[in-house]
Amino acid sequence: MMHTEFIVVEGDFANAGKASSEIKKTLKQLNIDNQKIKKIVVAVYEAEVNAIAHAYGGTIFVDLDEEKICVLIKDKGPGIPDIARAMEKGYSTASAKVREMGFGAGMGLPNIKNNVDELDIQSEVGVGTEIKMIVNFNS
Amino acid sequence: MKITDIVKILDAQVIVGREDMDYSIDHGFASDLMSDVLTLEEEHLILITGLCNNQTIRTAEMANISVILFVRNKQVSEDMIELALENDIIILSCKYSMFRTVGLLYENGLVPVY
Numbered sequence: 252m253m254h255t256e257f258i259v260v261e262g263d264f265a266n267a268g269k270a271s272s273e274i275k276k277t278l279k280q281l282n283i284d285n286q287k288i289k290k291i292v293v294a295v296y297e298a299e300v301n302a303i304a305h306a307y308g309g310t311i312f313v314d315l316d317e318e319k320i321c322v323l324i325k326d327k328g329p330g331i332p333d334i335a336r337a338m339e340k341g342y343s344t345a346s347a348k349v350r351e352m353g354f355g356a357g358m359g360l361p362n363i364k365n366n367v368d369e370l371d372i373q374s375e376v377g378v379g380t381e382i383k384m385i386v387n388f389n390s
Numbered sequence: 391m392k393i394t395d396i397v398k399i400l401d402a403q404v405i406v407g408r409e410d411m412d413y414s415i416d417h418g419f420a421s422d423l424m425s426d427v428l429t430l431e432e433e434h435l436i437l438i439t440g441l442c443n444n445q446t447i448r449t450a451e452m453a454n455i456s457v458i459l460f461v462r463n464k465q466v467s468e469d470m471i472e473l474a475l476e477n478d479i480i481i482l483s484c485k486y487s488m489f490r491t492v493g494l495l496y497e498n499g500l501v502p503v504y
Binding site: 268272296297352353356362365 | 422423424425426428429433441443444445446448449451452453454469477
């Protein structure tokens with residue numbers, strides 16, 4: 252069992268992807284299947300960009316064992332008022348700055364969903380959002 | 391299609407990967423939207439884009455994309471070069487528009503992902 256944490260800073264686009272990159276390196280060292288690694292890091296990267304773009308910063312918690320990886324992204328708000336809507340392809344509240352970065356087209360959450368085995372999103376407006384994703388290595 | 395052919399066809403510059411001129415790729419994908427790039431199952435392709443920032447390199451890293459070609463004469467920053475070197479990503483740059491670039495590469499045999 253391995254536990255790692257990464258801090259995500261609001262608006263810190265220069266470092267967006269750093270956590271995903273570290274996770275990728277770790278999974279490669281553990282000889283996890285390349286296709287699995289890609290699924291995991293694409294999902295985490297989208298979530299990392301979301302946390303930087305939409306939230307007031309947060310923390311990424313990674314728990315890893317022989318069977319699966321569990322990634323929890325916990326941010327400090329503002330929260331998602333309508334999760335079902337946010338899951339729709341093309342629905343976006345992204346700023347111009349986020350769009351300049353090549354994101355913000357309403358694809359992030361659907362992309363995450365497509366790449367993970369389990370996804371749970373809890374959000375409270377004014378408090379924050381928690382996105383938990385699990386990818387099984389042997390499925 | 392080899393890097394050396396792409397450079398010739400587009401009068402492109404090699405920003406990172408001068409020692410990889412014989413590296414060969416079959417498929418290309420053109421997009422300025424990184425989320426679309428992240429939906430691809432295909433790997434080791436050339437990403438043709440006008441989006442020139444750290445996120446372009448990070449996206450290539452996550453999606454196992456081995457070559458990035460910047461169109462419209464974009465300037466690649468030192469940070470981006472460093473990230474590309476770290477991740478063994480070849481970076482090319484050309485002055486042509488996206489339309490002209492993909493047209494020329496298609497005409498010369500580069501295959502679309504879909």
